[in-house]
Amino acid sequence: MSELIKNSAAVLAAKLAAGEVSAVEVTQAHLDRIADVDGDVNAFLHVNTEEALAVAAGVDKSRAAGEQLHALAGVPIAVKDLIVTVGQPTTAGSKILEGWHSPYDATVVKKLRAARMPILGKTNLDEFAMGSSTEHSAFGPTRNPWDLDRIPGGSGGGSAAAVAAFEAPLALGTDTGGSIRQPGAVTGTVGVKPTYGGVSRYGAIAMASSLDQIGPVSRSVLDSALLHEVIGGHDPFDSTSLPDPVGSLVEAAKRGDVKGLRIGVVKELGGEGYQPGVQARFAEALELLRGAGAEIVEVSCPNFEHALGAYYLIMPSEASSNLAKFDGVRYGLRVLPEDGPMTIERVMGATRAAGFGDEVKRRIILGTYALSAGYYDAYYGSAQKVRTLIQRDFDAAFAQADVLISPTAPTTAFKLGEKLDDPLAMYLNDVATIPANMAGVPGLSLPGGLAEEDGLPVGVQLLAPAREDARLYRVGAVLESLLEEKWGGPLLAQAPVLGGSR
Amino acid sequence: MSDQILSFDEAMEKYDPVLGFEVHVELNTRTKMFSSAPNVFGDEPNTNVNEVDLGLPGVLPVVNKTAVESSIKIGLALGCKIADKSHFARKNYFYPDTPKNFQTSQYDEPIAYDGSIDIELEDGTVFTVAIERAHMEEDAGKLTHMGGATGRIQGAEFSLVDYNRAGVPLVEIVTKPIEGAGRRAPELAKAYVAAIREIVKNLGVSDARMERGNVRCDANVSLRPHGQERFGIRSETKNVNSLRAVEHAVRYEIQRHAAVLDSGEPVVQETRHWHEDTRSTTAGRPKSDADDYRYFPEPDLVPVVASREWVEELRAQLPEPPAERRKRLKEAWGYSDLEFRDVVNAGVLDEIEETIAAGTTAAVARKWWMGEIARRAKLAEVDPADLGVSPQTIVDLNRLIESGKINDKLAREVLDGVLAGEGTPAEVVDKRGLAVVSDDGALLEAIDAALAAQPDVADKIRGGKVQAIGAIVGGVMKATKGQADAGRVRELILERLGV
Amino acid sequence: MAEINREDVVHLARLAHIDMGDAELDRMAGELAVIVDAVKAVSAVAGDDVPATSHPIPLSNVFREDVVGHTLTAEQALSGAPDSEDGRFKVPAILDEE
Ligand SMILES: [Mg+2]
Numbered sequence A: 001m002s003e004l005i006k007n008s009a010a011v012l013a014a015k016l017a018a019g020e021v022s023a024v025e026v027t028q029a030h031l032d033r034i035a036d037v038d039g040d041v042n043a044f045l046h047v048n049t050e051e052a053l054a055v056a057a058g059v060d061k062s063r064a065a066g067e068q069l070h071a072l073a074g075v076p077i078a079v080k081d082l083i084v085t086v087g088q089p090t091t092a093g094s095k096i097l098e099g100w101h102s103p104y105d106a107t108v109v110k111k112l113r114a115a116r117m118p119i120l121g122k123t124n125l126d127e128f129a130m131g132s133s134t135e136h137s138a139f140g141p142t143r144n145p146w147d148l149d150r151i152p153g154g155s156g157g158g159s160a161a162a163v164a165a166f167e168a169p170l171a172l173g174t175d176t177g178g179s180i181r182q183p184g185a186v187t188g189t190v191g192v193k194p195t196y197g198g199v200s201r202y203g204a205i206a207m208a209s210s211l212d213q214i215g216p217v218s219r220s221v222l223d224s225a226l227l228h229e230v231i232g233g234h235d236p237f238d239s240t241s242l243p244d245p246v247g248s249l250v251e252a253a254k255r256g257d258v259k260g261l262r263i264g265v266v267k268e269l270g271g272e273g274y275q276p277g278v279q280a281r282f283a284e285a286l287e288l289l290r291g292a293g294a295e296i297v298e299v300s301c302p303n304f305e306h307a308l309g310a311y312y313l314i315m316p317s318e319a320s321s322n323l324a325k326f327d328g329v330r331y332g333l334r335v336l337p338e339d340g341p342m343t344i345e346r347v348m349g350a351t352r353a354a355g356f357g358d359e360v361k362r363r364i365i366l367g368t369y370a371l372s373a374g375y376y377d378a379y380y381g382s383a384q385k386v387r388t389l390i391q392r393d394f395d396a397a398f399a400q401a402d403v404l405i406s407p408t409a410p411t412t413a414f415k416l417g418e419k420l421d422d423p424l425a426m427y428l429n430d431v432a433t434i435p436a437n438m439a440g441v442p443g444l445s446l447p448g449g450l451a452e453e454d455g456l457p458v459g460v461q462l463l464a465p466a467r468e469d470a471r472l473y474r475v476g477a478v479l480e481s482l483l484e485e486k487w488g489g490p491l492l493a494q495a496p497v498l499g500g501s502r
Numbered sequence B: 001m002s003d004q005i006l007s008f009d010e011a012m013e014k015y016d017p018v019l020g021f022e023v024h025v026e027l028n029t030r031t032k033m034f035s036s037a038p039n040v041f042g043d044e045p046n047t048n049v050n051e052v053d054l055g056l057p058g059v060l061p062v063v064n065k066t067a068v069e070s071s072i073k074i075g076l077a078l079g080c081k082i083a084d085k086s087h088f089a090r091k092n093y094f095y096p097d098t099p100k101n102f103q104t105s106q107y108d109e110p111i112a113y114d115g116s117i118d119i120e121l122e123d124g125t126v127f128t129v130a131i132e133r134a135h136m137e138e139d140a141g142k143l144t145h146m147g148g149a150t151g152r153i154q155g156a157e158f159s160l161v162d163y164n165r166a167g168v169p170l171v172e173i174v175t176k177p178i179e180g181a182g183r184r185a186p187e188l189a190k191a192y193v194a195a196i197r198e199i200v201k202n203l204g205v206s207d208a209r210m211e212r213g214n215v216r217c218d219a220n221v222s223l224r225p226h227g228q229e230r231f232g233i234r235s236e237t238k239n240v241n242s243l244r245a246v247e248h249a250v251r252y253e254i255q256r257h258a259a260v261l262d263s264g265e266p267v268v269q270e271t272r273h274w275h276e277d278t279r280s281t282t283a284g285r286p287k288s289d290a291d292d293y294r295y296f297p298e299p300d301l302v303p304v305v306a307s308r309e310w311v312e313e314l315r316a317q318l319p320e321p322p323a324e325r326r327k328r329l330k331e332a333w334g335y336s337d338l339e340f341r342d343v344v345n346a347g348v349l350d351e352i353e354e355t356i357a358a359g360t361t362a363a364v365a366r367k368w369w370m371g372e373i374a375r376r377a378k379l380a381e382v383d384p385a386d387l388g389v390s391p392q393t394i395v396d397l398n399r400l401i402e403s404g405k406i407n408d409k410l411a412r413e414v415l416d417g418v419l420a421g422e423g424t425p426a427e428v429v430d431k432r433g434l435a436v437v438s439d440d441g442a443l444l445e446a447i448d449a450a451l452a453a454q455p456d457v458a459d460k461i462r463g464g465k466v467q468a469i470g471a472i473v474g475g476v477m478k479a480t481k482g483q484a485d486a487g488r489v490r491e492l493i494l495e496r497l498g499v
Numbered sequence C: 001m002a003e004i005n006r007e008d009v010v011h012l013a014r015l016a017h018i019d020m021g022d023a024e025l026d027r028m029a030g031e032l033a034v035i036v037d038a039v040k041a042v043s044a045v046a047g048d049d050v051p052a053t054s055h056p057i058p059l060s061n062v063f064r065e066d067v068v069g070h071t072l073t074a075e076q077a078l079s080g081a082p083d084s085e086d087g088r089f090k091v092p093a094i095l096d097e098e
């Protein structure tokens, strides 16, 4: 195993710039790592060997010629398979799209290409990003590098596991209710959900349009900031894209300062239902921040209690409509009915029955119900009102605090299969991450240490007001360095050794 | 199995019709409603599409500003209020011509609402139709049914889908229930759709060609016994796509409903299909719970906020309304009612106006457009306006006639030359050598020859029988191939004979 | 508020164009009943005075100029199609509809 893969993206970028290593070496090292360990982890659905090496070779050539390059040029990245890419299949983790190749690139992928970052491949996910464990992938679950019998979180378990297993220094995720942050928490990695509209959604296969957001996955706060600056900013192809420039996130991560900052502990996101080890690590993080000069205050967001319920009305409603296009007419799977008349209606019914997994069907049916005549006001309409209340709670909380803090997830990684037959228990994983999506505010999860009872990673979540993503990096970087000082290195240094060198 | 119908007169004796129309207008923007793919009719299938129009995974819509402005203009021209804030919604239903399996439309907050337009019927009576709303939406792709005998849905083995039309901007104009039309309901129906077509054409926001589906009408008809307040159950006849068909479909539905009501059966609330060949409708899909469209606000689009300034700016761009313009032109031109109606029906209002502007009188412009040009258009089976005669050509021709350079007969030949691309009328006269022979010397030669050829006629004229002169004039005209001014020829003959 | 039952699921599956067998309908009805029970409290949280939020960050008038952009070729458009003919997508007969 090449030691290169242990480097952060920032360090790799520096080594590349200094000519200490070539982009081809860096890319090859990660491809080798994938070959070594992904049989166990199953983070990748597709490995993009040739193209990644070709891009890397191009970067090396340009660098040799003295061309001006992006800071991350030659630093490889993995892309969640919910994001469309030319030249590689995009499946959304679903049989209904198996083998489909997009004729266009997502905006974020165009930006990766413009920065000349080799794309290592496409990472596994819960089908159409519906899940919190990556067990709902049609192509088998991804395993948590900390314990291969446990889930890596979801839906972006593939991206988080790839980064945690040193298969990639960076990855893209998507976060509708926590799908970047919760996998980050349970794999000991960093994940950021930017302000809604801060990163273009164009080319991210929609689950719930008003909640979805693409964001960075990495092993350090600074690395997420670096990637966030690559993918962020206005996109005319996304009507909900913010006109604002992306801001100086890297600068904020480098500056890292909490003196005099008010950090609000959200009363409703903690306590009962949160594993003791999670609570202990969270309390420790608060102490470290206090010690660094932050003022810790308690804030109350009473309507967060209803966030999960409202989320499970809005998300399936929008998803039921967004997933209607998968019908066997224009692309993807077509299944013919086994008997009876061959009408397009019946082909659609058979295709969707065979192409979608159970969780996707559950959400489509639930969403169809919530939008149907006579129920709209009570369900979708009411949930949109709850959304307003949640936003008001955030407004009030941010009047008292500059950033908010909570555990990212109530528990550490659970065993594969443990919650598969209990959708409600599965949904509870996202209880702390969902409010940010409902209000559109940015959130960051970083490793908070290991829970004593199981030795598994715990995540700490920071939340900032909309458009104030920089605050997450500023505070996150401080907490990260305090914790790493305490641990004597990155948390992932404590992870078990995987694969060939085990 | 065809439906029973009552005679129209009998239906009218017993029932009052109530009408309602949903007219879809395709806008003539350069690009589609939500994507930058071209909005062009008639190209190769699936070539005017990008990933958005195909509803590929991951795509998002972005609203066409010009389409919004066109919609506001339509709203204003229909006397509607323009909503301060309107938004798009998703209408969810599965159909293979609808790439996302939902149509992006407007639902509870349309861009324009509460308007009315005055419809002038043939005899000049004016009927006010109240407009409920005009909203923005997108068109579907085009399905072609194959394998069946008739190309219809029934009996087709498979269908082919072309998404070129998918995403073309539409404005759907919905009337309030139209009461009190009585036996003029079919005429009103036709006049209403004609008025909408004229308005959007006049605004320049649609090509308004019904044969291309630029303007499509769904006609709602219900009947109620005279004196009854409550509306009857309605049918909705879909896609009636010519003015004549609108009139016939409404008439047919009135007759059919009357027969159903007479039989004591309830009218079924359903969609109907119009068949031009049999001039009748057949039952389509009855209203069912499959019509649960699960509308909800389109989360991928943000609201349209129409500021006062914006609306007023657009209002200032509106052309004169067609009805007002007609009134003004009729007075200015001094045509009789009949003359003016013929001009309107021939569709040459713009052409006559331009011809007058180019420098001729209303009478001359009418003479050409309703005479020679109309005759040629009829032969060529095109609209007079499409024949390619420019107003300047008519002005030039008329000047040549007035100056005596050519006569009416020659003018027709000059027009042939212009249409054949031989240049301006003056150039054609030169090239073809068509000018009237006005050189007295040349004429006198021809006259002398004609007199010599018919000495007996010459004697008669000398003897006072001046009416015999026609034979000599005819001879001269023949000799000059019609290029002589007959009046001048006559004068010269008489001079020559000393009469 | 009405609870979701098996009948409802039959209807919803039809609306959503997903074929479901008897066993699946039974199971789905049971699971959905539990979920709906868990979320239905939402309908009682906010009063009439609370406006709905459909976009987390409010924007308005996001438009595109009416300028022609890129298109796909027919070949690209049809590249993922399960079936096609003459440059068009091919689908089985459409009966009892329209
Ligand atoms: Mg309609």
Ligand SMILES: [Zn+2]
Pocket (backbone or CB within 6 Å): B024, B137, B172
């Ligand atoms: Zn419509």
